[in-house]
Amino acid sequence: MKVGLIGTGMVAGTHAAALNAAGLEIGPVLARTSAQAFVAEHGGEVATGIAEMAACDFVLLLTPPDARADYVDALAAMGRPVLAEKPLERDHAAALALVERMGALPFGVTLQQRMRPAASRLRGWLSRIGTLASVELRVPWWRDQSYYDAPGRGTYARDGGGVLITQAIHAIDLMLWLAGPVAEVRAMTATTALHRMEAEDFAAAALRFASGAVGSLTASVTHFPGGTEMLVLNGTAGSAVLEGDLLTLSLHDGTKETFGEGGGTGGGADPMAFSHAWHQAVIEDFAAALRQGRAPAIPASAALPAHALIDAIRISARDGAAVAPAR
16 A cells, blocks of 8 residues: 655654554655655655645645644545544644544544553453542653744644643543543643743643543643653552553452553653554554455544543633533
8 A cells, every 4th residue: 555644744754664564655755845855764755746645545644733724625635545643633623623524534543552552451451440430640751942942833823732732642542542531620731931832831630520530630741851651540449550551450359460561652852762563553453444444443533532621621721610621
C-alpha cells in the first residue's frame, strides 16, 4: 500500500519509521518547507500539491491542528482515507466538524497509547478490580523553554492550548477508554514561571465519572527532568496501576500480578524519546481495516471525548465552576 504524508514536523519521523517497519510504501510527501530533507532521509517523493495524494491508498495527516480543515476537505473530495495525528483539531467543536466532513470515509486518529501492551492487558483486567470507585491520572512531564520558542507552539491559535491538548491528551484518552466518560469537572490551570507561553503548562482537575466514580487529574510540563505518567484505577476488589508500560494489579484477596516493564513515553526534555512500535500498531490496524473493509480500531471519533474533557477543564478553570463535558 502507498501512503501519502502531509506535514513533516517533529512526529513525522516516527511515522516514517513505523511505515517502513510495517512494510508500507512512503509515497508523496507534502510540506511547506521541509519535504525535500524528509524524503532524503526517509524515502518517498516530494509532492508539489495535494492532488498527488489521489494515487495513495491512504494519507497520514501530520500538520499542526490549525492546518487540518482544508486538507480534510480536499482529501474527502478525493475519497481518500485519512489517518490523522492527535489532536484532531484545536477544540471539540472543530474536531467534530472534521469527523463530519469525512462522512463515511475511513478516518482514524493516532491515539497510540491504546496499543500499549500493558494498556490492552489492563482493559482485559478491569472486571478483576470490581466496581470502579476512584481514578487518579498524573502526567508529570517536562519541556524546556526552547520547545515553546518554536513559532506557534503552546498557543491557542495553532495548537489549541498547552499541556492538556498537546502532551496529556494521550493519557486522558487512555483514562476515558478504561474508566468511561466524565460527567462533571472542576479545574484550575496555570502558566507558571517556568515557561514563556500563552497557554497552560499546568492543570489540575477533580472529576466525577458518569459511573459515579470520582477522580483526579494533574498534567504538567513543569516537572524537571520529567517523569512517567501514571493511571490508577481503584475498585471494590482491588487496584490497577499503569505506570508507563508497567501494569501492577493488587487485589484485596492478596493477589498481586505485574505485566510489562517501564519505558520511555516522551516525558522528558526530548519529546521523541519513545518507540515507534505503538504508532506502527495503529498504522498496521488502519491498513488492515482498509483491506478488510472494516472500521479501524481507533476511529477519529474516538478522540472526541478527550477533546470534550479538555475543553471542559479549560472552561471550568476560566469560570471557576463545575462543567459537564460535551457529549
